Amino acid sequence: DTGVSQDPRHKITKRGQNVTFRCDPISEHNRLYWYRQTLGQGPEFLTYFQNEAQLEKSRLLSDRFSAERPKGSFSTLEIQRTEQGDSAMYLCASGPDRAYGYTFGSGTRLTVV
């Protein structure tokens, strides 16, 4: 078990381009979360999957954001037509049950120029 893996670690993109991030959770974890963190702030919830079902989505998530977890294993987060305000660290977390907290990956740092 190598923990939660996220790819890529860093992404620099031009404004208006699409980007996709991948998260590989711990294999036996059925819950998967995406969070976004900006400098000096705590992680901000984006969306939640239980197995392959997307059960909750933040109101902050605009139509340009979409996430999938097709087979209940890895997940992808896509941002279309990126804007400078999308620059942030995107964190993925997984866990079997929220009672015991979640394991976070190291994140993907997105810079939109």
Place this chain on the structure above:
Amino acid sequence: GEDVEQSLFLSVREGDSSVINCTYTDSSSTYLYWYKQEPGAGLQLLTYIFSNMDMKQDQRLTVLLNKKDKHLSLRIADTQTGDSAIYFCAVAYSSASKIIFGSGTRLSIRP
């Protein structure tokens, strides 16, 4: 609303105890957590407490929960330089599956 508040900074002398405080607004909390984030790293779960508990101790860490005042604290005994990090309080509510994080408390250790 679902708000989690923390003070931004704490400075303690090496060897002293550190106490990091957190308040939250929604009384329907079920699980509460403390995470640690070191520079350039992801979040590491330090400890958690269930809302039906008042206290939890884990080696140098002691968590105190006052549900009446909606107050959570993390005490680190014998603080070391390796404890320098940002500490996040996080709360899970019965009404939603997400965990809400505070803005973090930056702990610095002075010799």
